[in-house]
Amino acid sequence: MATNLRLSPEAALALQAESERTGRSQQDILREAVDRHLHLVQDERVTSDRERAWTAQVVRPARVPYRKVTPTLRLPEGMNSLDLLDRNDRF
Numbered sequence: 001m002a003t004n005l006r007l008s009p010e011a012a013l014a015l016q017a018e019s020e021r022t023g024r025s026q027q028d029i030l031r032e033a034v035d036r037h038l039h040l041v042q043d044e045r046v047t048s049d050r051e052r053a054w055t056a057q058v059v060r061p062a063r064v065p066y067r068k069v070t071p072t073l074r075l076p077e078g079m080n081s082l083d084l085l086d087r088n089d090r091f
Contacts, residue, residue, distance in 0.1 A: 005030070015029060015030070019065075020065065022051065023060075023062055023065075024051065
């Protein structure tokens with residue numbers, strides 16, 4: 001279900017800061033908060049695989065939340081990335 005949510009300026013800034021700090025999307029943080037409030041989770045704390053990996057310092061949060069990537073390789077006409085993965089010369 002999609003919904004609109006209007007936050008106070010303070011809440012919006014806090015949500016943005018938490019998103020940047022944890023590397024999680026704002027939407028994921030809000031979903032977790034709603035699930036906790038409605039007692040839809042069994043644990044006291046909901047942790048995603050990403051958050052557990054970040055806490056264990058297996059991965060670090062992104063330095064830049066989103067970066068537009070420009071392709072550096074153009075495939076020949078009629079070839080797609082699946083063709084590159086389906087090669088017989090791999091070991």
